[in-house]
Amino acid sequence: MSQQPYLSVRNLSKHFKPSAFSRGPVVKALQDISFDIPRGQVVGLVGESGSGKTTIGRSILRLIEPTSGVVELGGTDVTAMSARQLREQRRKMQYIFQDPFASLSPRMTIGQILTEGLDIQRIGTRAERRARAERALEAVELPADAFDRYAHEFSGGQRQRIGIARALTLEPEFIVADEPVSALDVSIQAQVINLLRDLQIRLGLTMLFISHDLAVVEYICDTVIVLYLGRIMEIAPAAELYANPTHPYTRALLSAIPSPDPGAKTQRQILTGDIPSPANPPSGCVFRTRCPFAIEACAGAVPALRETAPGHARACIRDDLL
Known part of the structure; x- marks a missing residue:
């Protein structure tokens, strides 16, 4: 390294x-x-x-x-x-925020959130952007059907995985x-x-x-x-x-x-x-x-x-x- x-x-x-x-x-x-x-x-x-x-x-x-x-x-x-x-x-360079719920727009689907950066950077076609977003979801161990759902439908841990996926979409x-x-x-x-x-x-x-x-x-x-x-x-x-x-x-x-040892003296x-x-x-x-x-x-x-x-x-x- x-x-x-x-x-x-x-x-x-x-x-x-x-x-x-x-x-x-x-x-x-x-x-x-x-x-x-x-x-x-x-x-x-x-x-x-x-x-x-x-x-x-x-x-x-x-x-x-x-x-x-x-x-x-x-x-x-x-x-x-x-x-x-x-x-x-x-x-x-990307940022993963502390509060996964506050950093995800409740009015956007997960797919829109993940492809927003790709749209701004004008990377790929619409189909290519979706494919890249779905790969990011797979990388953070979320199902592909999360693409069309909203942030409130997920648990806190899943929302943080979405935040990580958003950071990864731009590679x-x-x-x-x-x-x-x-x-x-x-x-x-x-x-x-x-x-x-x-x-x-x-x-x-x-x-x-x-x-x-x-x-x-x-x-x-x-x-x-x-x-x-x-x-x-x-x-x-x-x-x-x-x-x-x-x-x-x-x-x-x-x-x-x-x-981890309750009997240890520190x-x-x-x-x-x-x-x-x-x-x-x-x-x-x-x-x-x-x-x-x-x-x-x-x-x-x-x-x-x-x-x-x-x-x-x-x-x-x-x-x-x-």
Whole structure:
């Protein structure tokens, strides 16, 4: 498998300015985010609600416009594209939304939903578009007769399969999966995750997988990025991160994963307080207000993301915690 980055993100920032009718502060949702995803790999993006995970996914695909930074997909600068160029590029990059019901129009049949992107891109004849949509339904293990039915006729798990099928109809190379199983029952989550993993391997997809569930991320991802208040705290290969987390925030998140052994004794690291507002972030290290190991120096400069081992980097000044 090639290790050359297929997706390259450099110094990505997203600031939300107050509206003309508001005098509120600028919300700095993302600050200087940089990472790569090699072709055919899955990178997981984890963190608490409000950390900026969805903002990264939508900024990469320009569903919202980034404030600054560069996003390259297959060597092409997505952030510099015109509207027309971006429309053509969307064949290669697709989004799977968190809420399958809200993302599917109740007024359109499943066939219309699946072929809408093909219609916009003017791909194939009407018969060819239907055939491609039916192949996508087959790929997500739904019957062909789903083509003429409506979203409300399906269960939550089936609707998410439809959302996955919609992303596949354009035969993309890169997919952002934004909390794709968080709205599903636990019994259905495993089915959808296994389906995604199988499709990713079989089709050679490159994927950014966004989730707050670290157990799911461990199963499906090759590399994991830990995000807190719009900044990367730690990044490492999944096996390395779970075996040897080096940032206090990562350790706290991992300590909250339930153990399959009810008799096992695990040392919990409880985070106190809530994640601060991105409109008024702490100075220095943004995690310092909740970090049990914070010292006075943490309020100074923002810690750089430094490599502690090959492919493993963290943003923390406390080298004694390694």
